[in-house]
Amino acid sequence: MSEVPYLTFSLLALWLVERGVGREGLWGNWWLVGGFACTIWAYYIRTVGIALLAAVVVYLLLRRDFRRCLLFSGAAFVCWLPWTLRNQAIGGGSVYIKQLFMVNPYHPERGLLDVSGFVERFIGHVHRYLTGELPNTLVPFFGGTETIFHPAPLLLIALAVAVTVLCIKRGEHLLLSLYTAFFMGIVLLWPWPGDRFLVPIVPVLVLLGVWAVLQIRDRLAGGYVGRFVIWGCFLVCVIGQTGGVKRLADYATADYPPPWLRYYQAGQWLKANAPEDAIVLCRKGYWMYIVSGRRCVGFPFDEPAKVLAHMERERVDYVVLESLGFPQTGQYLYPAIKEYESRFQVVWHDPVVPTYVLRFFKQ
Structure with missing residues (x-):
């Protein structure tokens, strides 16, 4: 998931910007330049990085540092524009902005x-x-x-x-x-x-x-009262984390839940048997891409004919039908496969937790 790399660059950006703002000027102020670079990179990693951009701009405004605020905003716009145009060219704009305004992105x-x-x-x-x-x-x-x-x-x-x-x-x-x-x-x-x-x-x-x-x-107060407050809070937090640390240790040694284990095995099969340029349609594309190394696409939450048209348009080679529990698989993907059953061939499956890899015959 992208939360961890975003966390890394956002924290680095905050540290560098804070140090850079305390120094005069912009040119030669490598703290501020580095902070700007990390801020933009964090935005590229996750769209929520817009919060980081907004925070820096407002922070400079509150400091009445109008010149550097204007320069930072202008440079951010210059870096933001190509990414936005690229998203428009390949997918019709920012998916996340559209989802934010939807009643339910799944519907x-x-x-x-x-x-x-x-x-x-x-x-x-x-x-x-x-x-x-x-x-x-x-x-x-x-x-x-x-x-x-x-x-x-x-x-x-x-x-x-x-x-x-x-x-x-x-x-x-x-x-x-x-x-x-x-x-x-x-x-x-x-x-x-x-x-x-x-x-x-x-x-x-x-x-x-x-x-x-x-x-x-x-x-x-100072003295013993202050020490009591600090050590009391410290002990409460440390003792309280014991159960959480044990749970994390148990999670680290445990296997995937059965549906996710089968999904992982389906990805392993694709990695071993599918051509490197094969395109896979599935419910959790990022996860499948990491496991299989094959390009993955999702499916529209729509009627069977439109799901099949999407497969043709994306030149899909394989479809993964899983039991992860997401309702959209049963509502949209399974009916499309059932209605156009002759267009699919089972090439791998697990009968215990129903999971299938299907070859899709393109026209």
């Missing part, structure tokens, strides 16, 4: 969201992240959090308020707080929630949270 026929739809999605995701993804990621030792009035969501809300107030009053970590606000804004407006979307922002959240606790300690 495009449902149309686009209106303002009230965005508000409803935002409120629903705020509740979901505060009671699910964020506590499970940052403070998993609290256990189940069905309600927003559970200690875990309340702690996270208190920390968020403290970070915001301290950043504004002290003028510290403004770039990080701006980036966090823009990034979480995109996450909360995205069509579906998930903890994987938090991966790139977790280190920033942890840093800001620890910084806020330290600032609060200094304000409360």
Whole structure:
């Protein structure tokens, strides 16, 4: 997945920009130039990097550094334009921007969201992240959090308020707080929630949270009281992570779940038997590409005739029919295969967890 490389370059960009902004000028300021390069590269890796671009621009505006803000914005536009034109040329534009405005990207026929739809999605995701993804990621030792009035969501809300107030009053970590606000804004407006979307922002959240606790300690008192607060928080976090570390160790030694193991084996078969220039149609294309080394395409969530026309247009050679549990496979891909059964030949299958590799006969 691209979250980890994006995390690497986004953190590097934040560090370099922060150091570069503190130095005069632009030409010869390699910290700022390097930060710009990493910012653009992070955007190329994941479209959510637009949050990083926006954070840097607003940060420079708040510092009244208008000249470098204008130069940064102009250079970003110059780098953004070829990528956008390239997307237009090969696929009709940014898929992610289109998905953001859809009611359900898996059912495009449902149309686009209106303002009230965005508000409803935002409120629903705020509740979901505060009671699910964020506590499970940052403070998993609290256990189940069905309600927003559970200690875990309340702690996270208190920390968020403290970070915001301290950043504004002290003028510290403004770039990080701006980036966090823009990034979480995109996450909360995205069509579906998930903890994987938090991966790139977790280190920033942890840093800001620890910084806020330290600032609060200094304000409360020094000496033994301050030490008690810090060591108490440290011990709670360390002890609370024990179960999570054990779960990660178990995951590391475990095999794939049976449906994913069969999907992996289908990819291995394609890698060993399909021509290198073969094109594979499947549900999880990125994953299959990594395993098989063959170009992979998805399928439209539409009627059988249009699915088959898509296969012809993309010059598909093989189709993977899996049991991963995604409803679109049964709703759209399987009916197309069933209706045009004579156009397909089974070349590999697993009868235990039904998984098939089918050869597609093009016309």
